[in-house]
Amino acid sequence: MRVNREIYATEVRVIDENGKMLGVYNVPAAVQLAESRGLDLIEIAPTATPPTCKIMDYGKWKYENKKKQMAAKKNQVVVDVKEIQLRPRTEQHDLDTKVRHARRFLEEGDKVKVALRFSGREMSHQEEGMGVLQKFTESLKDIALVEVPAKKEGRQVFVLFAPDPAKLKDVKKKEVAPAAESAEAE
Numbered sequence: 001m002r003v004n005r006e007i008y009a010t011e012v013r014v015i016d017e018n019g020k021m022l023g024v025y026n027v028p029a030a031v032q033l034a035e036s037r038g039l040d041l042i043e044i045a046p047t048a049t050p051p052t053c054k055i056m057d058y059g060k061w062k063y064e065n066k067k068k069q070m071a072a073k074k075n076q077v078v079v080d081v082k083e084i085q086l087r088p089r090t091e092q093h094d095l096d097t098k099v100r101h102a103r104r105f106l107e108e109g110d111k112v113k114v115a116l117r118f119s120g121r122e123m124s125h126q127e128e129g130m131g132v133l134q135k136f137t138e139s140l141k142d143i144a145l146v147e148v149p150a151k152k153e154g155r156q157v158f159v160l161f162a163p164d165p166a167k168l169k170d171v172k173k174k175e176v177a178p179a180a181e182s183a184e185a186e
Contacts, residue, residue, distance in 0.1 A: 002042075004031050004035075005027075005031060007031075008027075009050060010027065012025060012026075012027055012030055012043070012051050014030050014054075015044075015052065015053070017054075017055050040056065041054075079111055081110065083112075084113070085116075086098065086114060086133070087117060088116065088125065095135060099136060102136075102140060102144075106163040107163070107168065107172075114159045114161070116158075123155065126157075129157060137159065145161065147160045
């Protein structure tokens with residue numbers, strides 16, 4: 001962002017502090033016009049022909065821009081990636097517990113990375129591990145999308161799940177409906 005005498009174009013289109021188009025001026029005349037009003041000449045569209053400049057208070061403009069950026073940062077949603085680790089011989093009860101944890105993470109809007117780790121001789125029976133991952137995927141298919149399918153890296157296989165907003169909405173509606181019916185029964 002160039003200001004006042006930093007503007008290197010020969011001519012600029014000038015807009016005053018109220019948004020009114022003043023016309024095309026050479027840079028020294030435009031800077032003098034801005035300074036006579038006690039304001040700065042700021043280049044807002046450097047790629048236009050001729051470049052467009054606006055007469056305004058640079059310090060105030062900078063402050064308002066910073067404030068807008070902070071507000072945008074405040075409103076942005078941060079998506080965490082939660083990791084769940086499995087083994088090929090994970091029993092059904094433990095698998096159910098980990099599925100419940102994954103569901104909770106997905107309902108909170110986080111992504112879930114499931115890592116299946118092989119050790120020793122388990123590497124020669126990878127189909128067992130893939131079966132466990134398949135069960136896990138089937139358990140979550142009603143609320144999640146598989147963002148990254150099973151991918152092998154060394155002794156691990158990863159699957160990344162992302163929450164599916166449409167499916168999550170349906171699941172929450174089904175949870176609210178029985179609660180409303182029980183409230184009416186009382």
